[in-house]
Amino acid sequence: xxxxxxxxxxxxxxxxRMKIAELAEAAGLSPxxxxxxxxxxxxxxxxxxxxxxxxxxxxxLPVSVFVSVELSRQDRAAIDAFERAIGAxxxxxxxxxxxxxxxxxxxxxxxxxxxFDAFLExxxxxxxxxxxxxxxxxxxxMVRRSALPMRG
Numbered sequence: 225x226x227x228x229x230x231x232x233x234x235x236x237x238x239x240x241r242m243k244i245a246e247l248a249e250a251a252g253l254s255p256x257x258x259x260x261x262x263x264x265x266x267x268x269x270x271x272x273x274x275x276x277x278x279x280x281x282x283x284x285l286p287v288s289v290f291v292s293v294e295l296s297r298q299d300r301a302a303i304d305a306f307e308r309a310i311g312a313x314x315x316x317x318x319x320x321x322x323x324x325x326x327x328x329x330x331x332x333x334x335x336x337x338x339x340f341d342a343f344l345e346x347x348x349x350x351x352x353x354x355x356x357x358x359x360x361x362x363x364x365x366m367v368r369r370s371a372l373p374m375r376g
Contacts, residue, residue, distance in 0.1 A: 225270065228251050228252065228253065228261065229261060229265060229270075230374050231250060231251040231252065232247060232250075232251045232258065232261055232262060232265065233265070233270070233271065233372075233374060234371075234374040235247055235250040235251065236271065236274075237370070237371035237372065237374075238371065240274045240275070241274075244258060244259050244262070247262070277370055280333050284335050285333040285334060285335055286335070286336075287333065287334045287335065287336060287337070287339075287340060287361065287362075288331060288332070288333055288361070288362040288365070289331075289332045289333075289334065289340055289359050289360065289361050289362070290329060290330070290331055290332075290359070290360045290361075290362065291329070291330040291332055291348070291357060291358070291359050291360075292322075292326035292328070292329055292330075292357070292358040292359075292360075293306075293326060293327055293328040293329075293330065293348075293354055293356075293357055294325070294326055294327055294354070294355045294356040294357075295327045295328065295353050295354060295355060296353050296354070296355045297353060298327060302353050303321065303327075305352070305353060306328065306351060306353055306354075307319070309351040309352075310328075310330065310348075310351065313343070313347050313348070315332045315333060315334055315343050315347070316330050316331070316332055317331045317332065317333055318330065318331040319331075326358070340359075344357075344359075
């Protein structure tokens with residue numbers, strides 16, 4: 225990946241709806257070579273897709289909860305089973321396998337405390353293999369980025 229590829233990615237992270245002519249201008253190319261580079265970046269999996277950023281609060285999901293999960297076992301089968309089960313939970317926006325005393329970190333969105341309680345009791349705590357859970361409620365978002373830093 226060269227400097228021009230990075231310019232394309234940087235521009236698209238700011239505005240994924242850019243027309244190819246605007247993107248070409250931002251990258252310092254003419255439209256046809258820019259379109260070819262864009263296709264290559266997608267084919268190589270560097271650009272994985274396009275989507276809209278949505279305000280969760282305006283959709284009635286103002287509560288973010290970080291849930292640390294300790295599994296009973298940490299072998300491949302247990303982790304795979306948990307990953308499959310948690311993947312079916314729409315409330316889970318992010319799920320990370322972690323180092324340290326907690327095995328998994330989840331970011332969950334919900335409408336309110338009642339909705340989180342229902343998620344906890346009816347979904348999360350029904351997943352086999354969980355030893356312990358710890359929840360932390362976000363009071364406010366201080367920094368949120370969707371664009372990765374572009375260096376070089």
